[in-house]
Amino acid sequence: MNWHVEVMAGKLAAVREGRIRRLMICVPPRHLKSHVASISFPAWCLGHDPSAQITCASYAQDLADKLSRDCRRIVASDWYQKLFPTTWLSPQRQAVPEFETTAQGCRIATSVGGVLTRRGADMIIIDDPLKPEEALSQAQRHAANEWYDHTLYSRLNDKLSGALVLIMHRLHEDDLAGHVLGQEEWDVVLLPAIAEAEEWHRVETVFGS
DSSP states (O other): OOHHHHHHHHHHHHHHTTSOSEEEEEOOTTSSHHIIIIIIHHHHHHHHOTTOEEEEEESSHHHHHHHHHHHHHHHTSHHHHHHOTTOOEEEEEEOSSEEEETTSOEEEEEETTOOOTTOOBSEEEEEOOSOTTGGGOHHHHHHHHHHIIIIIGGGBSOTTTOEEEEEEOOOOTTSHHHHHHTTSOOEEEEOOSSOSSOOOOOOOOOTTO
16 A cells, blocks of 8 residues: 555545546556556445446456456455445346446446447546557557547547546657547646656545445
8 A cells, every 4th residue: 555546546536426527647557557447446436336337448458358357356255245235246247348237337348449339438447548669659649549539438428427537657748648638627646656856645535435
């Protein structure tokens, strides 16, 4: 456990509560961003609201599937059932890329560029949309940005109340983080590996949640 994890968790909690609708967290690799945002957070959201529809996207389908399995393992655990007794996995739909609850909530796993036809989401979490080597390619950056604009963004059930979370490490000035900052106002958390100046970060603790 470290303070930066508490900062990320506090901001994600604000997303679930509706206080933040567009959240961007820029953090270096190996700092638990996927564990917090793509594994624990969707499980926590479904625990509070088993009807929530959540889509999680990463740069590759195998990575997205791995994160989905880890999240599903939490939801299926005994300790989770004791914490959230009204959230149950649906026995009819427990596939790796998508699992549902008995309340018709779901967590869908997809890759950047993947097809999401006829699927909607109350919340979309984008976790590392580009590999580091892909960020050097203008074509790869353009493809990821176009997919966000024309496919992913349209999957929000409600464009105003729906939430978008982008968590990644910055790779290029025209990566997805740079692209979306020019479109909407985002709540941005920057956690550099090495701070270039003194920084202050507020840990938002929500008791009883």
